[in-house]
Amino acid sequence: MVQRRLQLRIETQGKYLQSILEKACKAFDKQAATFAxxxxxxxxxxxxxxxxxxxxxxxxxxxxxxxxxxxxxxxxHKTNITIE
Incomplete structure (x- = not known):
């Protein structure tokens, strides 16, 4: 019983970390596209x-x-350029 609960917690934590990693990768890709x-x-x-x-x-x-x-x-600075 304890072993099963521990296994479920480990799996849940793994899924959570995977989702965080996926979000970080998407954010990185978006920043890379903006930089390009x-x-x-x-x-x-x-x-x-x-x-x-x-x-x-x-x-x-x-x-x-x-x-x-x-x-x-x-x-x-996203300012306007004036021609002298």
């Missing part, structure tokens, strides 16, 4: 900054574009 999207956006911005740095003015506006570091800071 962020890296893709940063890469696109980097390419855009390189194109912009090759031509320091924007046609029709004659304004100087923000630097790559300014773009990165703006993304990190």
């Amino acid at each position: 999207r962020l890296e893709a956006v940063r890469e696109e911005l980097s390419e855009l900054a390189i194109k912009v740095s090759n031509s320091t003015t924007v046609p029709f506006f004659h304004a100087t574009m923000p630097s790559l570091s300014e773009l990165a800071v703006a993304i990190d």
Whole structure:
């Protein structure tokens, strides 16, 4: 009787730990996907900054574009970028 109760507790604890592990894996996968999207956006911005740095003015506006570091800071802080 005691052995059976102990066996049931062990099985229940194992199922609980398995569910916690599955939730942690799902959360990790979600974070990894978010990180991958962020890296893709940063890469696109980097390419855009390189194109912009090759031509320091924007046609029709004659304004100087923000630097790559300014773009990165703006993304990190989710702020608006103003063109001077």
